[in-house]
Amino acid sequence: MTINMPLKNLRVLDLSRIWAGPYATKLLSDLGAEVIKLESLRVYDSHRGPVNPNPGIVSYPDADPGENPWNRNGWFNCLHMNKYGITLELTTPQGKETFEKLLSISDVIVENFRQGSLERLGYPYEIIRSIRPDIIYASMPAFGNTGPWKKYLAYGIGQEQLSGMAHMTGYDNEGPIKSGINHGDPITGSHAAGVILAALRYRKHTGEGMYLDVSQQESAVSLIGGELLKYQVGNEEPIRIGNKSNIYCPHNVYPSKGDDEWITIAVTDNNQWKMLLTKINSKELVKYSSYDFTSRKVNESEIDKIISDWSINYDKYELTHILQSLGIPSAPVMGAPDLFTDPHYIHRETFETVKHAEAGEHIYPGIPWKMSQTQNEIKSASPLLGEHHEQIYGDLLGLSKKQLAELLDSGTIGYKPTGSRIF
Amino acid sequence: MKNFLDGIRVLDFTQYISGPYCTKLFATLGAEVLKIEKPKTGDPLRYQPPFANNTNSSETGAWFLYLNTSKKSICIDLKTPEGRDTILKLIPNIDLVVENFSPGTMKNLGLDYSTLSSINPAIVMTSISNYGQNGPYSAWKATELNLYASGGLMKITGEPDNYPLKEGAPLAQLGCGQNAFVASLGATMFAEDTGVGQYIDISIAEYGTNVMENAFMQYSYSGVEYTRVGNRGYGRAAWGIYPCADGFVGIISGPDHRWPEFASIMEREELSDPKYGTRSGRLEYADEIDALMLPWLIENKKEDIFKAGQEHGLGFAYVSTISDILEMEQLVDRSYFIEIEHPIAGNLLYPGMPIKTDLEKWVYSRSPLMGEDTKNTLSKYTSMQEQDIEDGINKGYLQ
Secondary structure (H helix, E strand, O other), rough: OOOOOOOOOOOEEEEOOOOOHHHHHHHHHHOOOOOEEEEEEOOHHHHHHHOOOOOOOOOOHHHHOOHHHHOOOHHHOOOOOOOOOEOOOOOOOOHHHHHHHHHHOOOOOOOOOOOHHHHHOOOOOOHHHHOOOOOEEEEEEEOOOOOOOOOOOOHHHHHHHHHHOHHHHHOOOOOOOOOOOOOHHHHHHHHHHHHHHHHHHHHHHHHOOOOEOOOHHHHHHHHHHHHHEEEEEEOOOOOOOOOOOOOOOOOEEEEOOOOEEEEEEEOOHHHHHHHHHHHHOHHHHHHOOOHHHHHHHHHHHHHHHHHHHHHHHOOHHHHHHHHOOOOOOOOEEEOHHHHHOHHHHHHHEEEEEEEEEOOOOEEEEEEOEEEEEOOOOOOOOOOOOOHHHHHHHEEEEHOOHHHHHHHOOOOOOOOOOOOOOOO | OOOOOOOOOOEEEOOOOOOHHHHHHHHHHOOOEEEEEOOOOOOHHHHHHOHHHOOOOOEEHHHHHHOOOEEEEEEEOOOOHHHHHHHHHHHHHHHHHHHHOOOOOOHHHOOOOHHHHOOOOOOEEEEEEEEOOOOOOOOOOOOHHHHHHHHHOOOOOOOOOOOOOOOOOOOOHHHHHHHHHHHHHHHHHHHHHHOOEEEEEEEOOOOOOOOOOHHHHHHHHHHOOOOOOOOOOOOOOOEEEEEOOEEEEEEEEHHHHHOOOHHHOOOOOHHOOOOOOOOOHHHHHHHHHHHHHHHHHOOOOHHHHHHHHHHHOOOOOOOOOOHHHHHHHHHHOOOOEEEEEEOOOOOOEEEOOOOOOOOOOOOOOOOOOOOOOOHHHOOOOOOOOOHHHHHHHHOEEOO
């Protein structure tokens, strides 16, 4: 049974690449939008990886890039499920003609090229709007489409640095540390998806489309905007304090049984502190039993040391269950092997098993919410390069077999990269 | 229609971080957000320091001021029968309810989705929680630290020979709040079109697992666990955070064809050695390259290094302090900061929406004082008379 979706009958033409744009269109797709991912054969989405990668790279199934590595890369394949994939060269007259046909039947266009790229191809917002008057055009360059830095490039990792996130993250009195991912990308993607939805609602009421100039950098700053208020009212820069907290103590990661295994514990009130002490039952800690947050904070290093000596005797799950039963906030530090077998995530079907034509059957991150009426499901794996030419160009645009063959022969569309600049 | 979300009314039971960011987005886009707070105390985030003007008041906490702009505050004691009745009177006029109590709390208060939807079938209700509304960990207590850990992001952050790190900012909660906005708005628009409301369950820990990207996929694809790599990009070299004259910079060695630019930017001919010319070559000689880059980096300032890279088409960055950000020429040029006046906190600069439109339709007004809008809101959206409201205030279930 097909249930109605919030964005049923909504078509998104997706020229975006890497992560920020694709996460925006993933969220729209999770709400039921039809997303058509359009790639160039010369410069396809670099998340597909190089044309000739070295063997042994573990982002490919069994570390084997295979015959068509661009179809087998995990970086790409986790972000484009349920999307259609087509190729098109926008530099040729035939490509432009086809692109304009696609534009004319699309509700939303999304791109995160370097600023001005689509304009240089002949498609500033004014032209796009002349082809589809009520279109919503989300342009997502690193620093927005105006200002002295508009031509500059930045990746998600750069956004962590330019937003203050990196400045606040690190071990005590040491330098800033990047996160294990690139937070800037999904943050921008989610902001963009939300405002695209709002623009669609506005269009429904007024008939007007809209140009959305999304700055990836501003996106990261806005998310942690409270830090800017903190600085203004306190006149103090944040300092790097590892996993510690200015309002809770103890509050840290502690070793548990095994190699590189850890548990996080956060004591948020005096009662939890007493419960923890009872459990640890250490003579050295007894003297701290009546300590409030402020006095615990003064003795934090010693307290952390005693907890570490105790926690290392326990399995991280076992200890978490013990602490949770006492009402103490705690959790295991989970790596991917933990997540994949975790009873909670299995119970909630947080992850999806999806079969991909060239990568095989694997586990993927799913849809990041559960809706009681309009929960989407993963119906298809991420598209192979050019997988949906017939559906999109044939069925949707009505091009004949002959016209499709001409597009293929002229290299306007295709299935294999043609000399890639991908690094 | 003036604003994007004109006509959407949100009943906001959220507190702390995740929910308030979700409803801040609703309010900034024009929805009317009614923040329900406990009389006398309000959102606990109100008491989180630092405070504006050193006032240590319920109205001046920095993060509270930021996360609650453009909302209204209505104080109702949900634990009293009269307080609950007052909420139920509001429900016919509400499109969306957002809450982030621990799972089961709304049911205990007699305000769960089935109760609310029996009054207003088109209502959408979004519950944001640590681990979701069901499953073995649904009752687990957690702070950001715990959620960053169980969401898979902590194990991969930090130096390989040191302990795992969380981010300094509460990114799991804020990120989940963003996605809650997307889901809630999608469902509210669906309800506007169809009259069909629904319940949304969204988890902060699951947000973490949703954005692990390759750290998730490489284990899924090849069974090799992603590890902590400190500041060096995963499987990369000349890529990460490095010290410089006045702080730290982000160096990104872009595509191979851009690598020769490094030698000229950094004035070190040795960097043009062909053995460094490919990504795999650079990885092999990562430490050598770092040693060659450092002298130039240490001599130059962060903003100059950033611009030197950018002028050569390389995506360099720098580790901005908060004061750097407040003065950043790009942000100032784009009028990104909005000055908002507040009767107790004073005038402060707030980050605006990270999106410019050809119709500037954002709503920027200060965070509400506790209970500031109780009377107006209840007389506008319920049948309560002025005297009823006064009685409620005297009895203490309203403020």
